[in-house]
Amino acid sequence: MEDRIPGGYDNFVIPFLAGMAFILAYCIAKLIGIIMHMPSDDRKKLLLSLVNPRIIAKNIADIFSDCLLHVKIFRKNPKLGYMHMSIAFGWFMLIVIGHMEVAEFMPEKLHTFYYPIFFNYFVLKTADSGTALAVYEFLMDFFLLMVLSGVGIAVFKRFRSSIVGMKRTTRPLTRDRIAMYALWAIFPLRLIAEASVAGTGGGGFLAMSIYKAISPLMPESANVLPIWWAYSISLGIFFFMLPYSRYMHIPTEAVLIMFRNAGIRATNAETGFSLLEQYSCSTCGMCIDACPMTNIAEGEKNASVYFIRNLRYGGGKSSTKSIANACLMCNKCVAACPVGINSCELKRRYRSADYDGMPARQYGFVPSMETHPATIGNTAGNPCMEDHGNRISASYAIAGTKGQSRGVDSKPHKTASCKQNEDNVYNKKAIYFSGCMTQLTPSVSRSMERIFKAAGIDYSYMDRDGGLCCGRPLMLAGNDRDAASLIEKNTGIIETSGAEILVLSCPICYKVFKENYRLGNIRIMHHTEYINGLIESGRIKIRRTDEKLAYHDPCELGRGCGIYDEPRKIISAAGHLAEASENRESSICCGGSLGSITLTYDQRSKVTQAALESLACGSPDRIVTACPLCLKTFGTYSALPVEDIAFTVARSLEN
Amino acid sequence: MTPDINFGFGLSKSSRINLDNADNEKFRELAAREPDILKCMACGSCAASCSAGNFTELNLRKIILMLTRGAEKETVRQLESCMFCGKCILVCPRGINTRHLIKSIREIYCRPCAEPETGNGI
Structure with missing residues (x-):
C-alpha cells in the first residue's frame, strides 16, 4: 500500500483542517472559562473525580450509553433512538475504524489530522493487503450505511415529525439550519467521494458497487477533486457552525456527564x-x-x-x-x-x-421553643433553646397552652405482630408536620391522626395550631435566602422535639426536608412511606374493597423524590389500582403547583383538566393522591371523588 | 363612678386617611402591573387562611385596601412575614394570583428601602 498522491497532501483538506482547528480552540477556551467561573469547591470535586476509579468507570459507561448509543432515547422512543444512535455511534465508529485502518497500513501518516478522514483519496491500494483490508472496508461501509440511514430518518423527520412519534418539534433557527444542512451533506458526499476513487482507493460493498455502476460512464481522466472539495467544505462548515448551533451538544455532552458525575450542580x-x-x-x-x-x-x-x-x-x-x-x-x-x-x-x-437588593426577611415571629406543643417535655438543656424574639402574637400563646394538654397523646403499645428489633422505626417517637397546604385540606391531617392512634404511635403534631412554612415555596420562587431563615427556625423546633422520625404529609415539604434540612439522625418520611411500613409490619390492618382507585403521582413526590411504589402498595392493599394513562415519571402536574409564579387561574385549569383526563383512563371509582395541593386542585374540577391516600387508609382501618 | 373602668371597648385611634394628600403614584404602577388587584372584593379569605397571619398582623385584604388609599408604610412592614406558601391563591374566589401580587408589591414598595444583603444562601 502506498501514496497515490505524491506527498500525501492536497489543498482540499484546508476547509476541514481550518474547521477542526477552530472548534478545538473554541472548546478549550470555553472549557477554561466554565471551570474558572465555578465555585472553588466544585473545581476541587472535579479534580478528585478525575482520579477516582469508580467515577472514571461511571463516566465511561455513561458517555458510551448516553452520547453514543443513546439508550435513554431508545427506551422512550425506539425510532428516535435509532436515528440518534445511528448517526452518533456510526460516525464515532467511522472515525475510530478509519484511524485504525491508517494505523495498520500507513502508520507514518497518522500524525496528520486529515489523512484518516480522506484516506481513500490519498492511498493506492494494491491486491496484497489481504483479508484485513477487506474487513476494514466492509466495516467502514457498514457504519457509513448506518449513518446514512440515520440521516435519512432525520431528513424525513424535518418534514413529518410524527414519523418518529413526536407530536411537536422545535422550530430551528437559521444558524441551526445551516449546520443541519451541512451535516446532512457530509455523509452522502463522503459516499460519492469514496465511490469516485474506489478504483484506486478501494471500497467495501457500498462504495465499490456504486463505483462499478458509474465507472462505465466516467472517462479515465475524470477529475474527482470537486467532490472531495465539497466533502471537505461541508465538514468545515459544520465545524465552524458548531458553537453557534444546536450541534454544540456533540462535543459538550461528554464533558457535562463528567462534571455531573463529579457531583457538580448549577449554582x-x-x-x-x-x-x-x-x-x-x-x-x-x-x-x-x-x-x-x-x-x-x-x-x-x-x-x-x-x-x-x-x-x-x-x-x-x-x-x-x-x-x-x-x-x-x-x-x-x-x-x-x-x-x-x-x-x-x-x-x-x-x-x-x-x-437582588431586596431586604432579607428573618421571620422573627416564630413561636418560642418553650411554648411549642411539639417540644413540651424535651426542652431542658437543649442548645436550641433560645428565645427567638418577643414578637410572638397573643394568639400563639393561647395555642401553645392548648398544645400542652395535647403534647403527649398516647403511649406506644407493642402489638404481637410488631417486629421487636431496634430497627423498627414505628416504636420510635414521631413528629408529624402537616404543612401549610394540609391546613386547607384537614381530611389529611385528621386521617393521619387516626392512623397514628390506631397504630399506637407516640407522636406529636408540630403544626396543629398552625406552623411555619417549610421554605420550599420560597425556594421554588428563587428566594433561597429567605427560605434559609425558615429552614433554620423549623430545624430548631424539630431538634428540640426529641422525635426520631419526622412524618410529612405534603410532598412539597418532604422534598425540602430531604434535600435542604440538616436534621442529623432524625429520619424523614413521607406519609406514604410511613403508612406502607405500618401496613407491612402489621401495625395497622385495612379492609380491601373492590373499588378501583386511580393514583396520581404528585410531581414533588414522584419525580422530585422518586417515591412511586409505596403509594401503589398501599392502594393495592385497600382496593384495585387503576393506572393513569400518563403515570410515574410522566405523570401530569395537577396544575396547582406553587412552582409557577405567573400562570393564571384559567391557564392552570387547562393543566388540571389534562391531568384528570389522564387519570380517568382506567375508569376508576375514585382518584387518590398523596399531596394536599393536588387534592385541593383536583377537588375543584374533578367529576370523580378525590381523596388523599391517608384518607383512603383511615376509612379502611380495621383496628 | 371611677373613670378607669374597663368596659372591654373604647375609642379607637383615628384611622382616617386624607385622600387628597395620599400619593397614589406607586399604586398606579402596581395596578398597571397587576390589574387583578382591582378585582379584589375584600372577602378576606386570603387573610383567614394565611399561615403567617396566624402569628402576625399580616392581612392581604387589609394591605390591598390600604394600598388603594395610599397608605404603604404598614403594608411593607406586614409583608415581611409573608412566607409565600401560596394558600391565598387557592382560596381566592376571584382567582387573583396573590403570590405574584405580593411579589410585585414588594418589588414596587420595598426596593427603594432595600438594605445591603446580609442573608446567606442554602
Whole structure:
C-alpha cells in the first residue's frame, strides 16, 4: 500500500483542517472559562473525580450509553433512538475504524489530522493487503450505511415529525439550519467521494458497487477533486457552525456527564456548569411534548428548550423571564430530557435575580421553643433553646397552652405482630408536620391522626395550631435566602422535639426536608412511606374493597423524590389500582403547583383538566393522591371523588 | 363612678386617611402591573387562611385596601412575614394570583428601602 498522491497532501483538506482547528480552540477556551467561573469547591470535586476509579468507570459507561448509543432515547422512543444512535455511534465508529485502518497500513501518516478522514483519496491500494483490508472496508461501509440511514430518518423527520412519534418539534433557527444542512451533506458526499476513487482507493460493498455502476460512464481522466472539495467544505462548515448551533451538544455532552458525575450542580443560571448544560441541549424538543403547559393556548412557547435557547443566545430578557416565571417546576421536562439537563433548576436560579437588593426577611415571629406543643417535655438543656424574639402574637400563646394538654397523646403499645428489633422505626417517637397546604385540606391531617392512634404511635403534631412554612415555596420562587431563615427556625423546633422520625404529609415539604434540612439522625418520611411500613409490619390492618382507585403521582413526590411504589402498595392493599394513562415519571402536574409564579387561574385549569383526563383512563371509582395541593386542585374540577391516600387508609382501618 | 373602668371597648385611634394628600403614584404602577388587584372584593379569605397571619398582623385584604388609599408604610412592614406558601391563591374566589401580587408589591414598595444583603444562601 502506498501514496497515490505524491506527498500525501492536497489543498482540499484546508476547509476541514481550518474547521477542526477552530472548534478545538473554541472548546478549550470555553472549557477554561466554565471551570474558572465555578465555585472553588466544585473545581476541587472535579479534580478528585478525575482520579477516582469508580467515577472514571461511571463516566465511561455513561458517555458510551448516553452520547453514543443513546439508550435513554431508545427506551422512550425506539425510532428516535435509532436515528440518534445511528448517526452518533456510526460516525464515532467511522472515525475510530478509519484511524485504525491508517494505523495498520500507513502508520507514518497518522500524525496528520486529515489523512484518516480522506484516506481513500490519498492511498493506492494494491491486491496484497489481504483479508484485513477487506474487513476494514466492509466495516467502514457498514457504519457509513448506518449513518446514512440515520440521516435519512432525520431528513424525513424535518418534514413529518410524527414519523418518529413526536407530536411537536422545535422550530430551528437559521444558524441551526445551516449546520443541519451541512451535516446532512457530509455523509452522502463522503459516499460519492469514496465511490469516485474506489478504483484506486478501494471500497467495501457500498462504495465499490456504486463505483462499478458509474465507472462505465466516467472517462479515465475524470477529475474527482470537486467532490472531495465539497466533502471537505461541508465538514468545515459544520465545524465552524458548531458553537453557534444546536450541534454544540456533540462535543459538550461528554464533558457535562463528567462534571455531573463529579457531583457538580448549577449554582446560577448563566455561568459555569449551567453554561455546560445550555451547550449540551440539542434542542431535540422532547421536553415540548412533555410540558403540561402545552395544554394551554400558546403554552408551547414556555417549553424548557426555548428557555435554554434564550439563555444561550441571549434572547429577549423579558421572554426569558416570562418562561422562567410561568414554569410549573413539575420536572417532567427534566425526566424526559435525554441529556438530563435540569432545566427547572436553571429556571429557579434565574428567578433568584428578582430578589437582588431586596431586604432579607428573618421571620422573627416564630413561636418560642418553650411554648411549642411539639417540644413540651424535651426542652431542658437543649442548645436550641433560645428565645427567638418577643414578637410572638397573643394568639400563639393561647395555642401553645392548648398544645400542652395535647403534647403527649398516647403511649406506644407493642402489638404481637410488631417486629421487636431496634430497627423498627414505628416504636420510635414521631413528629408529624402537616404543612401549610394540609391546613386547607384537614381530611389529611385528621386521617393521619387516626392512623397514628390506631397504630399506637407516640407522636406529636408540630403544626396543629398552625406552623411555619417549610421554605420550599420560597425556594421554588428563587428566594433561597429567605427560605434559609425558615429552614433554620423549623430545624430548631424539630431538634428540640426529641422525635426520631419526622412524618410529612405534603410532598412539597418532604422534598425540602430531604434535600435542604440538616436534621442529623432524625429520619424523614413521607406519609406514604410511613403508612406502607405500618401496613407491612402489621401495625395497622385495612379492609380491601373492590373499588378501583386511580393514583396520581404528585410531581414533588414522584419525580422530585422518586417515591412511586409505596403509594401503589398501599392502594393495592385497600382496593384495585387503576393506572393513569400518563403515570410515574410522566405523570401530569395537577396544575396547582406553587412552582409557577405567573400562570393564571384559567391557564392552570387547562393543566388540571389534562391531568384528570389522564387519570380517568382506567375508569376508576375514585382518584387518590398523596399531596394536599393536588387534592385541593383536583377537588375543584374533578367529576370523580378525590381523596388523599391517608384518607383512603383511615376509612379502611380495621383496628 | 371611677373613670378607669374597663368596659372591654373604647375609642379607637383615628384611622382616617386624607385622600387628597395620599400619593397614589406607586399604586398606579402596581395596578398597571397587576390589574387583578382591582378585582379584589375584600372577602378576606386570603387573610383567614394565611399561615403567617396566624402569628402576625399580616392581612392581604387589609394591605390591598390600604394600598388603594395610599397608605404603604404598614403594608411593607406586614409583608415581611409573608412566607409565600401560596394558600391565598387557592382560596381566592376571584382567582387573583396573590403570590405574584405580593411579589410585585414588594418589588414596587420595598426596593427603594432595600438594605445591603446580609442573608446567606442554602
